[in-house]
Amino acid sequence: MLSEIGKAEKTPVLSGEPETGGRVRVALVDHGSPAREVTAVRDEVAAQLAALLSGDTRVAEVAACSMERRPGADYAFNEPLLETQLAREQWRDSAGGRPLIIVAQLFLLPGRHAGPSGDIAQICARAAEAAGVDAVLASVRTVQTEPLATHPLIVELLAQRFAAVR
Template sequence: MSGIRTLLVDNGSLEPAATLRLRGLAQALAARVGTPVEPVSLLHSSAIAPDRLGGVPAEILEPALERRLAAGAREFLLVPLFFGPSRALTEYLPERVAKLRARTPDLRVRLAPALFQADDPRLAQILADHVRATAAGWPAPWRVALVDHGSPVPAVTAVRDALAAQLAAALGPEVRVAGCCMERREGAAFDFNGPLLETLLGADAWRESAVVVAMQFLLPGRHAGPEGDVAAICQRAGAAHPRLRTRLTPLVAEHPQLVAMLADRWRTGCAAAPL
């Protein structure tokens, strides 16, 4: 991989905690694979004031690549911090690379696979570890709501549903697991997203249960932070249904196994054909 620059890429956030955690993951991945790894976001993060990031500005992808191209770099490996094939990976990122290649024809960019792969059970194992730790001390039975952001792309929701099935298998038949989303677009065309978390928590049997909300989110931010949207949804549901009890799991990036997964995706990406 001599001469190839590795970038760990997330979607981006205006919350400093997300960028700081991305930087920590990049350092841990670099130590694992033995080559420098630079943290870069697709969007948003460059708007964070540097003094909230230890004085080091966040970078977003297109200008980050432009700066490195100007310095003479030509080959890059992008390791996506994404669960599945969102449009950020299938459309936005290739469009940005094509735009840059129009000006720099010898630009070569490889893209490593997203985190979820059907033959790799480790994401479900991470979720199961977090669920068991979060439910500690609760008497059985308790339920699990696996919540993602919600997406207009069916393939992204299919990842969540596959993870829900794997998580149910890992936890055993005595635990009810259901997939849901934090938000979704209105209309029957988007019913593939499944129920909203708020709707699920208010449903029969759920609203009088102990529910572990399994967070299918990677980094803290407006949605998944301690006072984020998911936490607010759970608070509202608890106020509306006094017999409901909820606990939120840690985020996926807080599990040490994630770095090993990213290292395997890096290795696969090394052998990938350029975009």
């Protein structure tokens, strides 16, 4: 994703220091779950992604977050929500440029949540609108990854996992 952003936009967004004036942040987002075990998996995937990107000087931070959660303290383990993460001041501050946030979708397929006009896209659009209202804050620019099933290695990975449990 990092190498493809500049190509897609025909600008050198991520060659050297990003056009955004600062480093990219990555929000790994899942749906949110009433089961702590599911959130623990999301957090582990985010930790592995952070480790993989730790040597990339273009990446400032990787954070796990949920698209939504059930109300009440019993489900606080799903925090932060994507909306909350995008609103954090340090995620909007990029040394005078437009902050770039990659929203890595931990969803298998596009649909109501991860589709082009799905819930995640709407959350990202609201975050950009909210930033634009405050003249002090630069507007947030988000780029969403494709859902997992679109990656060419997903079939190979699933086959390996299946073979490991047979």
